[in-house]
Amino acid sequence: xxxxxxxxxxxxxxxxxxxxxxxxxxxxxxxxxxxxxxxxxxxxxxxxxxxxxxxxxxxxxxxxxxxxxxxxxxxxxxxxxxxxxxxxxxxxxxxxxxxxxxxxxxxxxxxxxxxxxxxxxxxxxxxxxxxxxxxxxxxxxxxxxxxxxxxxxxxxxxxxxxxxxxxxxxxxxxxxxxxxxxxxxxxxxxxxxxxxxxxxxxxxxxxxxxxxxxxxxxxxxxxxxxxxxxxxxxxxxxxxxxxxxxxxxxx
Ligand SMILES: Nc1ncnc2c1ncn2[C@@H]1O[C@H](COP(=O)(O)OP(=O)(O)OP(=O)(O)O)[C@@H](O)[C@H]1O
Numbered sequence: 451x452x453x454x455x456x457x458x459x460x461x462x463x464x465x466x467x468x469x470x471x472x473x474x475x476x477x478x479x480x481x482x483x484x485x486x487x488x489x490x491x492x493x494x495x496x497x498x499x500x501x502x503x504x505x506x507x508x509x510x511x512x513x514x515x516x517x518x519x520x521x522x523x524x525x526x527x528x529x530x531x532x533x534x535x536x537x538x539x540x541x542x543x544x545x546x547x548x549x550x551x552x553x554x555x556x557x558x559x560x561x562x563x564x565x566x567x568x569x570x571x572x573x574x575x576x577x578x579x580x581x582x583x584x585x586x587x588x589x590x591x592x593x594x595x596x597x598x599x600x601x602x603x604x605x606x607x608x609x610x611x612x613x614x615x616x617x618x619x620x621x622x623x624x625x626x627x628x629x630x631x632x633x634x635x636x637x638x639x640x641x642x643x644x645x646x647x648x649x650x651x652x653x654x655x656x657x658x659x660x661x662x663x664x665x666x667x668x669x670x671x672x673x674x675x676x677x678x679x680x681x682x683x684x685x686x687x688x689x690x691x692x693x694x695x696x697x698x699x700x701x
Pocket of ligand 1: 489
């Protein structure tokens with residue numbers, strides 16, 4: 451049976467700048483892949499291609515067997531996507547926004563209400579349910595993003611820095627949530643926090659300058675006697691890069 455998430459030679463060029471360069475990896479049910487890399491390595495762009503927000507320049511990606519370019523609606527049905535930053539519609543209340551998401555996803559009546567309630571429960575949002583999103587702290591906004599990604603209980607989850615902006619207790623809660631969901635789902639999380647990889651990931655894919663430089667279990671990476679931090683620096687030195695100004699304008 452094919453993996454729930456399949457990425458094959460995926461490439462994204464912005465003008466003459468190649469942000470994602472021939473990236474391939476798969477994620478099976480039960481796996482939590484930590485997608486790591488320095489700033490500008492191409493993590494968000496890869497995730498946006500998986501979620502259908504950016505069109506690949508070359509290569510393919512499939513979610514639950516559906517091609518992200520040819521079958522975008524089928525992909526969105528089986529994928530939960532947490533983008534970087536905060537959810538849109540800042541003037542909506544948490545409850546109003548999640549009801550809206552439920553409606554867009556085709557749920558009505560008690561099923562919609564049950565799904566909204568479950569998503570708020572999983573992300574501990576009940577206490578702020580009537581508050582406009584724009585008045586929430588960064589950590590709570592992040593949780594609203596997480597709630598919308600989980601609302602339809604998708605088999606595949608792609609989360610761009612899910613614990614960004616959360617305090618240590620909230621980070622712990624979100625990691626626990628990811629761990630609890632993991633057996634049933636294929637999960638990709640991007641992160642800068644290497645301890646997060648140890649805490650929740652079954653595999654680490656490290657990307658640098660748009661290319662995959664490692665795809666291994668955290669345990670294999672650390673052996674013998676090296677920390678993940680050391681491995682990360684060794685593999686990604688050369689670090690951040692920026693597109694040529696002309697390329698950025700062409701995008
Ligand atoms: N629309 C765009 N036009 C031009 N360049 C872009 C565009 N989107 C991203 N890039 C460039 O592509 C490269 C990869 O960006 P991306 O956001 O995928 O990196 P990242 O690994 O997610 O970084 P970070 O860890 O800082 O979030 C960066 O150099 C970025 O400036």
